[in-house]
Amino acid sequence: MNFNAKYLPPLALVGALALIPVTASSFAAADTTNYQELEKFMSVYERVKANYVEPVDDKTLIKGAIDGMLQALDPHSSYVEANDFDQLKATTDGNYGGLGLTVSMEDGVVKVIAPTEDTPAWKAGIKAGDYITHINGEFLNNLTLDEAVAKMKGNPGTQVKLTIIRPGRDKPLDVSLTRERIELHPVKWEIKDNIGYININTFTGNVAEATKAALVGIDKATGGKPLGYVIDLRSNPGGLLDQAVDVADDFLDSGEIVSQRGRTKDDIERYYARPGDLAHGLPVVVLTDAGTASASEIVAGALQDHRRALIMGEKSFGKGSVQTVVQTGPESALRLTTARYYTPSGRSVQAGGIDPDIPVPQLSDPDYKSRKVIRESDLRRHLLAQSKVDDKLLEADDTPDPRFMMTAAALEKQGIKDFQLHYALNTIKRLSSTAKIAQAGPAKGAR
Incomplete structure (x- = not known):
């Protein structure tokens, strides 16, 4: 396991960590x-x-x-030891026996932030906004988040039953799942209508390399002439800072990508793009939702501030803090919030999130109207941005545009299973057509 990377873990069940030994001088x-x-x-x-x-x-x-002591700070600072420490290391390796859920806890209830794609939870239809009240019939009240997560994890092949309350549904849902070895496959790509579609579902150690390979693969598959790119960061809970910086760099020629600011004015680190846009200036749409968190918000915020991409979908999670994990013993570690990060324009994403340029609800989800989304601002003791955040803005959730009136059933009849992606692809087509008309110049004989 590599312990030499900076980490932006949004919630439980995510990421990779930086472990730093404690010395006696820390207390001097x-x-x-x-x-x-x-x-x-x-x-x-x-x-x-x-x-x-x-x-x-x-x-x-x-x-x-x-x-x-740590619970008095913020939701992301914690202390783990013994079995919890072993589970933490297994989770951060992206290879563990479990269900594939990103979760938080408030008032004794486990809240689902997002299921990880292609995992048992995702296949079983568990959704963001679901509440897990029982595990194998045991009521979760008064358990810590780590204790609840430990009960959901287990040896691959074993079964677990979750009782779920879904807003908008009258009765609880009992869902039986078989634990699997969670091996994250962070980047997947394909060609859709001559448009490169890149799905990045986490930011583990090889994401930047895999994204570059995806761009090369798309270029070859389209004969060097893709119409543009859709970068899907929905339900991406974050991960490694350096990977987020490198992925954003793939689509930028220059400029700041993100800054990390600690407790003092002098404690600032800035990260910049290097020359070379691997997407060759073609149109880019980034899809986000309430599960888009942390490192994925760095990418979305950088491309939005540089006007390199249109952000489309729903407002992101709003997790703009950095955690340092300090190893306090052979089998114990302190995870402590040590900095906030800021987009190139100086915005703190913390608690506010990234607002989409084009809000698009997921109409193909029959529960989207009743589904209660959970964001950083909903977590107890969440860290505020250094600049004041208007609580009314935090409470004003994604109000559907009145133009989006189609039902999930009507979309299914048209063969549209993912409305947000469908809308993004059509947007790329329109942007590409507009660009071609502009390049062609005025029609012959026109004045």
Whole structure:
């Protein structure tokens, strides 16, 4: 496992991590004026040890204290050890036994952010916005997110039953799934109506290389004459910062891609595009939805700010913070939010997300009107952008354009299974036709 990359993990069940050893010097700068507060902690600790109704070991108390401290910060800071640490490493390798769900938790309920494509959860029809209330009949109330995730994971081939509440449905749904070895295939491509379609579903360590290969493959398959490209980042929960930067760079000739800003004014890192647009200036549409998070928002934000692509679909998740994972022992790690990232124009995506240039609802989903989407701004203790974010804007969700009135059944009769993709392809065709007319110049005899 490579521990030398910067990481933008949005939620549980995603990504790859950077582990940094803790040294004694980390504590040398402790403020001595805080000792009184530490004395309060020790007083409570000693009282619990001496007087709790049952004996309790030191490890349990210290782990509880650490968990409580981090829970007071933001949803993405956490501490893991022992089995949880092993599961974390397996997850970040993109190869583990499970269901393929990106989830969060609030008020004791597991909320589905997005299922990963081609996994058991995706095949079973679990959708963003579903609530998981029971696992194998066990009510999940009062479990931590890590504990709930651990119950969903298991050996490939074993079965698990989830009880799901879906907004708009009167009765809970019981879904039986068979766990599989989750091996992420982050980039897939094909030609649709002479348009290159590239589906990027996560940002693991080989995504940039695979995206370049997809662009080369599309170029060859179309004889060097594709009409344009659709980059599908829907339900992409994020991953490695360097991969997001390199993917955005594939479509840019110059300029800033993203900046990462920490606690102090001097703690800024900027990432820039290198010369060479591998898409040759052809039209690009990027598809996003409420599951488009973190590293995928970096790509969408960069291409939008440089006006290199049209962002289409739904507002993204809004996870604009960076986590550093510090290894605190052989089998323990601290995951701590250490920075925010900003798009080239200086926008913080945190809690606000990326607004599409062209909002397009997923009409081919029969539940899209009743489906409750979950974004960063819905998470308890979510980190705000440094500039103030209008709560009314956060609450104003994707209001369907009145032009989009077709039903899922009507679309299915026309053979349209993915309305957003259908709309994106037609947009590329229109953009390509307009570009050809402009290149041709005025008609003969025209003045």
